[in-house]
Amino acid sequence: MSSAARPAGRPRSMKAERAIIEATLDMMGEGLSVSDLSIEAVAARAGVGKTTIYRRWAGKEDLIVDALASLKAPMPPLAGVSVRDDLITYLTATMRESTEGRTRCIVTMAMGEAPRYPEMAARFRQIAIEPRRAAVRALLQRGIESGELRPDADVELAMSMLSGTMMWMTRWPVTDGEPVDEELPARIVDMVLTGLAPRS
Amino acid sequence: MSSAARPAGRPRSMKAERAIIEATLDMMGEGLSVSDLSIEAVAARAGVGKTTIYRRWAGKEDLIVDALASLKAPMPPLAGVSVRDDLITYLTATMRESTEGRTRCIVTMAMGEAPRYPEMAARFRQIAIEPRRAAVRALLQRGIESGELRPDADVELAMSMLSGTMMWMTRWPVTDGEPVDEELPARIVDMVLTGLAPRS
Incomplete structure (x- = not known):
């Protein structure tokens, strides 16, 4: 004592x-x-x-925001050889978060509750989400400058396409409890890069 | 009486x-x-x-499943001129669902609760989700057959990319209460079709 x-x-x-x-x-x-x-x-x-x-x-609200923020794995460095590689590195980190049982349950619930707790949601967004979004945005911009991405690429939409597809593919109703394909990050990145239409 | x-x-x-x-x-x-x-x-x-x-x-569980299923707008007919047009029609219908206040709140909550109620989730999936997924799958297959989509297109991933991106773009933390761009369905479809990499 x-x-x-x-x-x-x-x-x-x-x-x-x-x-x-x-x-x-x-x-x-x-x-x-x-x-x-x-x-x-x-x-x-x-x-x-x-x-x-x-x-x-x-x-309580401050504690919960910090608890939720602690679930976010540290953002991996995104300064590799190609934009494709870096996007795969990024999505691999988000896949780990999306598939860990407790985290997945909490994140889904927190998204559902966000509209009811706007101040908490705003603080969480500021400390846990925006820094990541900024890193991915910078990566995509780098790709436009290097010519790896088309000059008119819709960066904001591309960010949501990467995250939204990962979120969707790792959750009910798509997974229904089955394990997630380890190749998923590369599959998503390649589809976002090359598109579904034939390339002549 | x-x-x-x-x-x-x-x-x-x-x-x-x-x-x-x-x-x-x-x-x-x-x-x-x-x-x-x-x-x-x-x-x-x-x-x-x-x-x-x-x-x-x-x-209670049967009633809730039927209530949730009633939120799904009737699937629009997908037999238009091009796969691009039909995908936009489909995403426009899902956008309406995603942005209507009560529906949005309920769907997000239901997704969060699905893992805790596996039987309800399975029934909902069967009556409300699978028929739509089947229609979109058939549409994408039609695109492969007609040559509008590349022969090796990853159909299951493409389905999740369309739905997941729409879900993500119309929800916290992306929207933060701002209205959703009416052009969003076309923006998503065009990015999924053409990809981010330059086309030579």
Whole structure:
């Protein structure tokens, strides 16, 4: 109980933070919605006092945003040999997220709840989504400059085509529980690059 | 109260059925999940007795599947001049669904809940999703046969690319409440057909 007896801050508080984040994610992964979750229940699950949570987060919404953001794998570096390779690297990272059971369940639920919690959704978008979108946008722009992509390529639509197809192919009703093809990132990238119409 | 006094069945029972379906959809659109909904609450909302519901549906799950299926607009005929035109017709119909407020909210929530209700999800898939997927598959096959699409086109992936991109472009985090571009179906179809790489 003597605060002099333990080393100052970081390691211990990081461990508690990790436990709190994990407890939040576990509970969301079990199907609890934002309104179902309480700081009290998270504290009990994480084995910490409520004060420990409030020392770090202003409230439930802030905690949930950080928990959701922690699910995003670090963005892989996108500065390889070709735009095709980099797009495959990027989609491979998003495929891992989309197919990990707990993450998949939480992300789908969070998307469903976003309209009801506009402030949380906006903060999540800002800290977890926009940096990635910016990296993919820069990659596609680089492809236009290098001539790998056509000069009039619709960059915003291409970004949604890559993410939306991956999302769709890894979820119900398409998968229906079957494992996802490891070649999926390359299949998506090649179709987006070459298109369905014959090339003469 | 005399059953002889009213004309047999259809018109009256169809009106009650419609009220029951609408009550179910309204409640789901307000954010009630499958577990939150009860036959009792639906009956009260629809202004009918529970018996009226049980006369038509075996239980809550059957009612919800039919309610969800009723959200699917009738599939437009896909037998136009070109595969491009038909794909645009198809995506225009799905865009209407994706952008209508209540439908959008319910569909997103239902996708999130599907893994927890595998039997309901399977029935919904069978009555509402598979017939559409079959129509789009046939359309793409027709395109391969006519030479409008390349002979090695990955039909299953193309189906997901069309639907997944539309879903993604019409939802948070992409839209963030802004109205959807009316030209979106044509933009998606043209990108899927021609691809991002330059055509020589």
